[in-house]
Amino acid sequence: MQTKFLLDENEIPKKWYNIQADLPTPLQPPLHPQTKKPIGPADLAPIFPMDLIMQEVSQEQYIPIPDEIRDILTLWRPSPLYRAHRLEKKLKTPAKIYYKYEGVSPPGSHKPNTAIAQAYYNMKAGIERIATETGAGQWGSALSFATELFDIDCTVYMVRGSYDQKPYRKMMMQAWGAECIPSPSPKTQSGRAILAKDPDTPGSLGIAISEAVEDAATHDNTNYALGSVLNHVCLHQTVIGMEAQEQLKAAEDEATVVVGCAGGGSNFAGLSFPFVRDNITKKNDTSIIAVEPAACPTLTKGLYAYDYGDVAGLTPILQMYTLGHDFIPASIHAGGLRYHGMAPLVSKLHAEGLIQATSCHQNEAFEAAVTFARSEGIIPAPETAHAIRVVIDKALECRTTGEEETILFNFSGHGHFDLSSYEMYFAGDLPDYEYPAELIKQSLANLPQVS
Numbered sequence: 001m002q003t004k005f006l007l008d009e010n011e012i013p014k015k016w017y018n019i020q021a022d023l024p025t026p027l028q029p030p031l032h033p034q035t036k037k038p039i040g041p042a043d044l045a046p047i048f049p050m051d052l053i054m055q056e057v058s059q060e061q062y063i064p065i066p067d068e069i070r071d072i073l074t075l076w077r078p079s080p081l082y083r084a085h086r087l088e089k090k091l092k093t094p095a096k097i098y099y100k101y102e103g104v105s106p107p108g109s110h111k112p113n114t115a116i117a118q119a120y121y122n123m124k125a126g127i128e129r130i131a132t133e134t135g136a137g138q139w140g141s142a143l144s145f146a147t148e149l150f151d152i153d154c155t156v157y158m159v160r161g162s163y164d165q166k167p168y169r170k171m172m173m174q175a176w177g178a179e180c181i182p183s184p185s186p187k188t189q190s191g192r193a194i195l196a197k198d199p200d201t202p203g204s205l206g207i208a209i210s211e212a213v214e215d216a217a218t219h220d221n222t223n224y225a226l227g228s229v230l231n232h233v234c235l236h237q238t239v240i241g242m243e244a245q246e247q248l249k250a251a252e253d254e255a256t257v258v259v260g261c262a263g264g265g266s267n268f269a270g271l272s273f274p275f276v277r278d279n280i281t282k283k284n285d286t287s288i289i290a291v292e293p294a295a296c297p298t299l300t301k302g303l304y305a306y307d308y309g310d311v312a313g314l315t316p317i318l319q320m321y322t323l324g325h326d327f328i329p330a331s332i333h334a335g336g337l338r339y340h341g342m343a344p345l346v347s348k349l350h351a352e353g354l355i356q357a358t359s360c361h362q363n364e365a366f367e368a369a370v371t372f373a374r375s376e377g378i379i380p381a382p383e384t385a386h387a388i389r390v391v392i393d394k395a396l397e398c399r400t401t402g403e404e405e406t407i408l409f410n411f412s413g414h415g416h417f418d419l420s421s422y423e424m425y426f427a428g429d430l431p432d433y434e435y436p437a438e439l440i441k442q443s444l445a446n447l448p449q450v451s
Helices: 050-057 067-073 085-091 112-124 137-151 161-167 167-177 189-197 205-218 231-237 237-252 266-281 344-351 360-374 382-401 419-428 437-444
Strands: 003-007 014-016 063-066 082-083 096-101 131-133 153-159 179-183 222-224 257-261 286-292 304-306 317-320 356-360 406-411
Touching: 003 237, 014 231, 014 237, 014 266, 050 096, 050 131, 050 167, 050 231, 050 266, 063 067, 063 406, 085 096, 085 360, 085 382, 096 237, 096 266, 096 304, 112 131, 112 137, 112 179, 131 137, 131 304, 137 153, 137 167, 137 286, 137 437, 153 161, 153 304, 161 419, 167 179, 179 205, 189 286, 205 222, 222 419, 231 237, 231 344, 237 266, 257 266, 257 317, 266 286, 266 344, 286 382, 304 344, 317 344, 356 360, 360 382
Parallel strands: 096 406, 131 153, 131 222, 153 179, 257 286, 257 406, 286 356
Antiparallel strands: 003 082, 014 063, 082 096, 304 317
């Protein structure tokens, strides 16, 4: 038995929810990477269209979604909400488990929710090419899909570790007309500098971001796009949580626990921010949990401080939880969670106690993913598996305590292009990494000095 809750395409949200309007205290401003002074719209204009810059700094609670964007979103939205009856039965839990399935998008993840919006605003600004980075390839494939729809060229710098592990993501990008380059690469100054130090580096999102920003900044016809972290990216993803709330109403239910994996923070923000809003404005008591890999424990072991978003120090300096911008995580298969920092908005909520954070090892995550696949049928992406681990743990706690929690999580993407990692798991060859505390301390010693 499986229960699916659907909305009509006319019920796709007409506005994005901006959590900046409801924060108890405002975000600290981003700082210029050279002057270390607060930046303004003019500082971001060389790499972002003005519409996105205005969304980045907006304090309006809701921002209208253009009809052109909503029309494209109807290709897969509203995404379905499922009640995981078979998983509940397998776990013998009194908890009710729901998952919002974002794997129905053409690229197979939540990422097109912002990719379509970013490509649209760049098209309006007359931009001919977009440069970006990608970890596991979900963002790169989503932006490749979006730019093809708007007749914009796309260059993707893919973290080398994931480039080697996940060749089919590269092929998806190529199918949608994008160029996919393993990072670090000899094409940029920042890439060459990293390769000179360590020719065999697996790369990182911080390195790939440096390459993409440098590419955009040195070509007049090119802008940069980011698939996570920034305020406007989190904003675009809130269609997930708003749809989920309407679908839970149809189910005559209400979430008591909300769970999402967290790397840069976009899919977690997309599901959770509307629930955080209700905790703040309606005094609800929903437990909201971000799950990250033990190999890259940004929220759980990082420092809440100003840091660069990339290795080369080209991006604005953001106040966020960070492991240090030169942190190079181990090559875990959840490539989308291998980022040294966390979205400033997610970081702010964690610093103020409005969300919780935990971490797990990748073998624990894959064990949970297999349990899910063998009960619900869908093979999760390694990133999604981290959320499922905590969902299962919570459900098992309910079996012990008898509590009837209603657990909602974001199934951020399917794992059809991650089967090599499952092969390693089944063979017992999947290593667990825990980043040593001493190395975290060394990395954090290199944070930018700001007043």
